[in-house]
Amino acid sequence: xxEEDWKQKREYSPEQMEIARQALEAxxxxxxxxxxxxxxxxxxxxxxxHTLVAVYRQLVSSGEWDEDPELLARxxxxxxxTLSGVTTITVLTKPAPCPGECIFCPTEPDMPQSYLADxxxxxxxxxxxxxxxDQVASRLRALHDVGHPTDKIELLILGGSWSAYPRTYQEWxxxxxxxxxxxxxxxxxxxxxxxEKAHELNVNAEHRNVGLVIxxxxxxxxxxxxxxxxxxxxxxxxxxxxxxxDHILALNKRGHTVAQTLQAxxxxxAAGFKIVMHWMPNLxxxxxxxxxxxxxxxxxxxxxxxxxxxxxxxxxxxxxxLFKVWQRGEYIPYTEQELIHLIADLKTTIPPYCRxxxxxxxxxxxxxxxxxxxxxxxxxxxxxxxxxxxxxxCIRCREIRNQAFDINKLVNHDLIYPAAYAEEHxxxxxxxxxxxxxxxxxxxxxxxxxxxxxxxxxxAIIREVHVYGQSLEVGAEKAGAAQHTGIGSRLLARAEEIAxxxxxxxxxxxxxxxxxxxxxxxxxxKGELYMVKGL
Numbered sequence: 297x298x299e300e301d302w303k304q305k306r307e308y309s310p311e312q313m314e315i316a317r318q319a320l321e322a323x324x325x326x327x328x329x330x331x332x333x334x335x336x337x338x339x340x341x342x343x344x345x346h347t348l349v350a351v352y353r354q355l356v357s358s359g360e361w362d363e364d365p366e367l368l369a370r371x372x373x374x375x376x377x378t379l380s381g382v383t384t385i386t387v388l389t390k391p392a393p394c395p396g397e398c399i400f401c402p403t404e405p406d407m408p409q410s411y412l413a414d415x416x417x418x419x420x421x422x423x424x425x426x427x428x429x430d431q432v433a434s435r436l437r438a439l440h441d442v443g444h445p446t447d448k449i450e451l452l453i454l455g456g457s458w459s460a461y462p463r464t465y466q467e468w469x470x471x472x473x474x475x476x477x478x479x480x481x482x483x484x485x486x487x488x489x490x491x492e493k494a495h496e497l498n499v500n501a502e503h504r505n506v507g508l509v510i511x512x513x514x515x516x517x518x519x520x521x522x523x524x525x526x527x528x529x530x531x532x533x534x535x536x537x538x539x540x541x542d543h544i545l546a547l548n549k550r551g552h553t554v555a556q557t558l559q560a561x562x563x564x565x566a567a568g569f570k571i572v573m574h575w576m577p578n579l580x581x582x583x584x585x586x587x588x589x590x591x592x593x594x595x596x597x598x599x600x601x602x603x604x605x606x607x608x609x610x611x612x613x614x615x616x617x618l619f620k621v622w623q624r625g626e627y628i629p630y631t632e633q634e635l636i637h638l639i640a641d642l643k644t645t646i647p648p649y650c651r652x653x654x655x656x657x658x659x660x661x662x663x664x665x666x667x668x669x670x671x672x673x674x675x676x677x678x679x680x681x682x683x684x685x686x687x688x689x690c691i692r693c694r695e696i697r698n699q700a701f702d703i704n705k706l707v708n709h710d711l712i713y714p715a716a717y718a719e720e721h722x723x724x725x726x727x728x729x730x731x732x733x734x735x736x737x738x739x740x741x742x743x744x745x746x747x748x749x750x751x752x753x754x755x756a757i758i759r760e761v762h763v764y765g766q767s768l769e770v771g772a773e774k775a776g777a778a779q780h781t782g783i784g785s786r787l788l789a790r791a792e793e794i795a796x797x798x799x800x801x802x803x804x805x806x807x808x809x810x811x812x813x814x815x816x817x818x819x820x821x822k823g824e825l826y827m828v829k830g831l
Contacts, residue, residue: 316351323348324367349443368443369698382450382506383439387431388421389455389469396457396513397549398538399580399617400610402663408455416658417454426455428469429485432476436503448810449477450507459516463524467491470508470528474809477503495529495809504810507531509572514560515552519747522567526825529809532570535560537600539579540593547581549617561600562716565739566746568757568806568826572653573602577638578610578630578667580621584638591642601715603737603760605646605690606654609635609673612665619665629667636673640680643688649711649722649737651691695764696731703781706733708790717742721794723787734763736787740798751823755804756795761787788818796831803829 352368355361394401394409401410411418424430436446451473458466468485474494475481478501481489498505510525511534525533539545540554564571575594577587594600612622612629621627630638639655646652655677661669670676681688711722719742724735737759745752763783795803804826807815812827820827 386452390426428472458510514557517560534572537573572604632668694732734783738791751826754801756800758805
């Protein structure tokens with residue numbers, strides 16, 4: 297939506313303002329939200345949630361009302377968007393060739409490889425002609441206007457293999473995203489404003505970057521590339537693993553091997569990045585039985601052990617090479633029920649240090665030729681597990697979200713598991729009922745500084761500190777909430793103890809630009825690419 301449209305939606309008559317005020321007063325004093333919205337009907341659905349949020353903002357900004365976080369929480373649209381503790385903004389890069397030739401990948405003119413123009417996440421990129429500044433600025437306005445905090449932003453850059461874009465474009469794209477977060481250079485792109493300057497501005501900006509995510513292929517990752525990512529401010533990588541079977545990878549023309557995937561994951565961990573893997577059941581040549589075996593390989597000791605996972609069942613699309621294979625009768629998609637049963641079983645095997653972010657891509661059903669067309673697969677898998685009386689222990693299924701708890705009753709755990717060339721410690725604070733309030737990923741490398749970066753010399757690495765619950769403004773506190781209650785500091789202190797006990801001389805944190813101040817306040821100083829603290 298254009299900025300002019302948002303302004304127009306916020307211009308209400310005195311009568312409309314009074315009706316909205318009455319509804320807000322009713323909600324504030326305990327009237328159920330739906331009842332309040334029905335109590336004063338107006339044409340065109342005026343008393344929708346986004347309208348109440350807009351009027352609430354006006355009343356607060358004018359000084360007529362004081363801030364009321366509890367009221368804002370009740371009228372916020374889609375609160376689940378920020379229940380993981382941060383606010384995510386997704387942006388799309390411009391169309392560009394991809395080095396891969398995957399047979400399942402759709403090809404659409406004027407779109408980045410593998411993306412469709414009417415996918416929900418891609419539509420905003422198309423709407424803004426893939427301009428990074430406009431995409432971020434528009435999303436900030438939209439999130440603010442429906443009641444979400446926008447001070448802690450995770451930037452998710454999608455659009456295919458990031459490493460395949462020229463570095464000049466990568467740096468420009470990231471800088472313009474930061475310009476939008478910093479609220480500078482709106483109407484021009486001054487080449488003299490470099491990325492380092494944009495980073496410095498963002499440390500204390502109104503919209504701080506607390507995570508920067510890109511996606512690429514395993515075969516495009518090496519030590520020099522990872523050092524470049526750190527200069528951009530990247531903290532998390534999504535890599536398309538798809539399968540851990542070389543025969544399946546070759547059949548689907550994936551263009552890399554399992555060994556390259558393992559090497560990439562080891563390098564990513566050595567550099568401290570959070571690792572998100574994409575895994576695809578139902579590829580050409582796979583069966584339900586082979587997919588079960590393939591999924592188990594993700595969690596084998598000293599192997600891939602991803603921090604986060606996206607399960608993307610292969611979808612048969614007409615504008616892909618796989619469509620021709622299907623026409624010859626050489627490929628059979630799983631049915632919806634087969635997928636539900638398979639994924640419901642697989643979810644019970646996921647270790648508690650991993651978060652399952654997604655279970656299906658948001659591809660509109662009209663593009664799917666055969667097989668599953670259900671984009672609500674995650675909900676149906678959850679129903680299947682409930683029917684089977686089984687549970688998933690992944691992070692997403694255990695997050696406390698908006699549940700209140702007693703901080704004095706939290707239990708501290710240290711889950712140790714062997715990954716490729718590192719010993720991982722998943723430090724967590726859990727409620728007595730098993731809810732996850734916060735965690736820290738501490739990596740103890742088996743070899744010293746394989747990337748030859750000064751910050752990582754004789755260093756243990758903190759790859760992530762995350763506290764869950766509804767995202768709160770920086771410095772805000774709320775009774776019974778996890779954020780801003782010292783959980784992060786306690787996790788850091790425990791990580792320092794463990795690193796010291798194992799003989800490491802320092803701790804290096806792969807800090808996002810907007811979290812540098814947080815770590816500086818806890819004794820860390822800015823190194824070349826990491827926040828560092830001597831032990």
